[in-house]
Amino acid sequence: VRATPPQSRLDAAQRRRNVRGAFAVGAAGRLPRHVALVDDVMTTGATVHAATRALLRAGATRVDVWVCARVP
Numbered sequence: 658v659r660a661t662p663p664q665s666r667l668d669a670a671q672r673r674r675n676v677r678g679a680f681a682v683g684a685a686g687r688l689p690r691h692v693a694l695v696d697d698v699m700t701t702g703a704t705v706h707a708a709t710r711a712l713l714r715a716g717a718t719r720v721d722v723w724v725c726a727r728v729p
Contacts, residue, residue, distance in 0.1 A: 661676055664704065681715075690716075
């Protein structure tokens with residue numbers, strides 16, 4: 658929905674604020690009930706959390722998050 662500054666230099670609270678309301682599901686197509694969300698690297702989880710919330714609000718009943726790498 659809106660561009661956000663890079664997350665790399667933000668702390669966890671700033672990352673959550675940065676992506677709050679940044680994602681929405683468009684009305685162009687029908688959303689499947691089960692969605693897999695793929696992220697290359699997850700640090701705080703703020704981005705996948707915000708994207709998951711948007712998918713659930715749009716009608717998904719299950720969202721799996723697949724992450725290639727996790728930063729402690």
